[in-house]
Amino acid sequence: MPHDTFLNLSNDKKNSIENILLNIFFKQPISQVKVSEIVSEMKMSRGAFYKYFTDLDDAYTYVINKYALIIHQDIITYIQNDKNQFFLGIEKYLIWCSELNHESDYWKSLRLLTESNDLSAYKRFPLTEDSPLLTKWTDILEANQIMMEDYDESIAFLFFIMELVMNALTGYIANDWSTEELVKDYRYRVKWITKGIK
Template sequence: MPHETFLNLPDHKKQVIDDILLTTFFDQPISQVKVSQIVSDMKMSRGAFYKYFDDLEDAYSYTINKYALIIHQDILTYINRDKTQFFEGIEEYLIWCSELDHESEYWKSLRLLSESNDLSAYKRFQIDIDSPLITKWTDTLTASNIEMNSHDEAVAFLYFIMELVMNALTGYIANDWTTEELITDYRFRVKWILNGIK
């Protein structure tokens, strides 16, 4: 986790650092990244970097988690456009992603997450039963006629859906698929979820 010093920075300063970290980790594997390169791009001292993060791994995990959260929120936004069309909302999100400019920050964050071997991208954070996220999520599930027996099951399904989307996008990127190929593969997965494998 970044230090309080970083979290207390003004938003515009944090955004500059976020942009530099995203570009750095997008351009090369973390094993090839040097702190000296990042502090040079940030135009700050090495000591300042360590006031913000424990080390390079901490900065990388922060970057992965930041963009994972943004992407997860965007997936929920697409699902909530029409709560009765749960899987179609995800499909619309996937189509939107497939049409992104490959130089955009959002595309870079998708690529970074799809190529990450960092386990923190899969870490499940405790979500309180009365949190706005869970309230919105359970409302969506109810409207979609998706029945969950407990809070824990609803949270597990939330993470399952996020992994479904990221796996679809990883396949799209790795195989250099067209949008049509991405959606065909996604629809296979939805069919298996809804109907099982016979």
């Protein structure tokens, strides 16, 4: 977790640092990243970096968690747009991702998350029962008549769906698929989930 000195920065300064971290971690594995490279890009002293983050892993985990949350929120938004057709919203999100400019920060964040071997990419971030994200999720489940036994099951299903999306995108990137191939593979998964296998 970043130190308060980082969290209390202005949004512009924070965004600038996050963008630098995203680009550096996107270009090379964390094992090859040096703090000196980051502070050079940030035009600050090494000591300033350690006022913001405990170490390199802390900065990396922060970036992974930040972009994972953004992507999860966007997936929920796409599902909400087709509230009564749960899996169609996800398909539209995947198509949108496949058409992104590969130089965009959003694409870089997707690549970073799909290529991350770090367990923090799979760590479930805490959600309170009154969080806006969970409220949207509950509305979506109700609209699609997807019944969950309790709060814990609905959270587990939320992260299962997020993993489904990231897994589909990982396949798309790793196999250099076209949008059509991505959609075809995704539809297989939906069929297995909704109809089972014989």
